[in-house]
Amino acid sequence: MNQIIQIAKRELASFFDSLMGYVLIIMFLGFSGFFTWIYGDDIFFIGEANLNIFFKVAYWSLFFFIPSLTMRSLTGELRGGTLELLLTKPISYWQLILGKFTSTFILISMALAPSIVYYISLWFIGSVDHPAIILGYIGLLMMSMSYIALGIFCSSLSDSPIIALLSSLCIGIFFHQIFETIASSSLGVMGSIFSSLSMFTHFESISRGIFDLQDFIYFFSLIIFGLYASKEILVSRNLNA
Amino acid sequence: MDIVVEHLTKRYGPQKAVDNISFRVKAGEVLGFLGPNGAGKTTTMKALSCFIMPEEGDVKIGGYSIREHPEKIKKHIGYLPENNPLYQDMNIIDFLEFIAKVHQIPKHLIQERLLDMVKVCGLEGEKHKLIRELSKGYQQRVGLAQALIHDPDILILDEPTTGLDPNQIVEIRELIRRIGKEKTVILSSHILAEVEATCDRIMIINNGRVIVDGTAEELRKQAQGNEILKLGVAGGDINEIFEKLMDIESVETVDFIDFECQLLEVQSYPDASSVKAIFDTCVANNYYITELTPIETKLEDIFRELTTH
Numbered sequence: 001m002n003q004i005i006q007i008a009k010r011e012l013a014s015f016f017d018s019l020m021g022y023v024l025i026i027m028f029l030g031f032s033g034f035f036t037w038i039y040g041d042d043i044f045f046i047g048e049a050n051l052n053i054f055f056k057v058a059y060w061s062l063f064f065f066i067p068s069l070t071m072r073s074l075t076g077e078l079r080g081g082t083l084e085l086l087l088t089k090p091i092s093y094w095q096l097i098l099g100k101f102t103s104t105f106i107l108i109s110m111a112l113a114p115s116i117v118y119y120i121s122l123w124f125i126g127s128v129d130h131p132a133i134i135l136g137y138i139g140l141l142m143m144s145m146s147y148i149a150l151g152i153f154c155s156s157l158s159d160s161p162i163i164a165l166l167s168s169l170c171i172g173i174f175f176h177q178i179f180e181t182i183a184s185s186s187l188g189v190m191g192s193i194f195s196s197l198s199m200f201t202h203f204e205s206i207s208r209g210i211f212d213l214q215d216f217i218y219f220f221s222l223i224i225f226g227l228y229a230s231k232e233i234l235v236s237r238n239l240n241a
Numbered sequence: 242m243d244i245v246v247e248h249l250t251k252r253y254g255p256q257k258a259v260d261n262i263s264f265r266v267k268a269g270e271v272l273g274f275l276g277p278n279g280a281g282k283t284t285t286m287k288a289l290s291c292f293i294m295p296e297e298g299d300v301k302i303g304g305y306s307i308r309e310h311p312e313k314i315k316k317h318i319g320y321l322p323e324n325n326p327l328y329q330d331m332n333i334i335d336f337l338e339f340i341a342k343v344h345q346i347p348k349h350l351i352q353e354r355l356l357d358m359v360k361v362c363g364l365e366g367e368k369h370k371l372i373r374e375l376s377k378g379y380q381q382r383v384g385l386a387q388a389l390i391h392d393p394d395i396l397i398l399d400e401p402t403t404g405l406d407p408n409q410i411v412e413i414r415e416l417i418r419r420i421g422k423e424k425t426v427i428l429s430s431h432i433l434a435e436v437e438a439t440c441d442r443i444m445i446i447n448n449g450r451v452i453v454d455g456t457a458e459e460l461r462k463q464a465q466g467n468e469i470l471k472l473g474v475a476g477g478d479i480n481e482i483f484e485k486l487m488d489i490e491s492v493e494t495v496d497f498i499d500f501e502c503q504l505l506e507v508q509s510y511p512d513a514s515s516v517k518a519i520f521d522t523c524v525a526n527n528y529y530i531t532e533l534t535p536i537e538t539k540l541e542d543i544f545r546e547l548t549t550h
Contacts, residue, residue: 088318
């Protein structure tokens, strides 16, 4: 556990040293705030005291932000050779990967945390569906964890951050939108398979305030699969290199 | 802690980088790995430090196998990888503190260890600089400091002096020698003088196999075959002198080193010395000797001879 914390701390410090952390938080809040309160179908226009718009904006903006954070997580270690430094210390593959995972997750949580202000503001405006909003946040965190795991997996594939970024966007878009689009245009078994593979289905069901174990199983299986695959790739890299 | 390497084999595709290497290093020994580039030194060291898994064979360190207990072994090893990878965007103190914490050094001891390392490795003036701002020599010192910070029993250094200037090389060698008094050290190099200056024992590796294993003295002795003399003779025609020397029974070959200065290289048959016979020949023919020096086989020659076949 200590090892995971140390790696996460170092990683988090380097996010903020490189300004990446600040840029992300400011961009995310600016972006989501703009669409939630000011532009287009904003809260006042709809006239309902919920954060559905915020969740929709966050759903898309996190999809782009997360790969840009994870694109360096293992590629940096591979490129700089520091993987050798870490793995010859008393650090296991799992500790390394979980450390990376934790640091990115903390950063995303830090970006989401100030948006609680939106929630509190709503509270004053009208009667709020509290469980829906809380589950919405849980949904965002779950989705973030899935994409972080996917991003870490993609960053274990090569030592190029660009390849990591593009491949995680490429794989991610299938879960994010394409499966949903296929599902909505196909019928029967095919439709339900794609629908259950789609991130959109599960995120929407959670953010509507419906607690369904299926959704959580979906997110956790994505997370575990992503992290396990990255670990296996690192191991095989060291067996053959 | 003893290191026991048993039949270590590691392949890269069809090529064997390390081919069935076995050796032992006793606690407190300083072992130098010598070999041309690509001989398998780095691969062996990576296996010793639990970074790569060999296909066959095993390494046991302090009784633990790298296959079963890498976590236990890693605690006792300080490893300086070949290209000295460091986090370029951290400053020295933060970086060393991170490594200390990863090694789970108790909190109240960390500060003390940090200052100790900064002092031992001569980083006092630079300690608040970012690592990427440091020259290569200082980065190498940081690499050494991170390898030493948890006071390991075994130190594995892969080419510790590459990229350093001559003064720094001397300093790092001094440091290694000082550390080597208490710890088991394995270092690799393709510079002979370095290994000779720092190591108790030398192992030459080529094409993934151990070719020679012994002290510098033993190596010399082993390679010393025939007596070779550098001989300067004056007082006569050089061609005549040449013929007279060839007539000596114990002389196998005579070569000209410098025709003008009448310098020759005289090689005797195995186990024979021609010194007295040369002297007698000169006296008999009224020549006089201007120079007579035995040519010692240098480690360089041994190295070259062993690794070019």
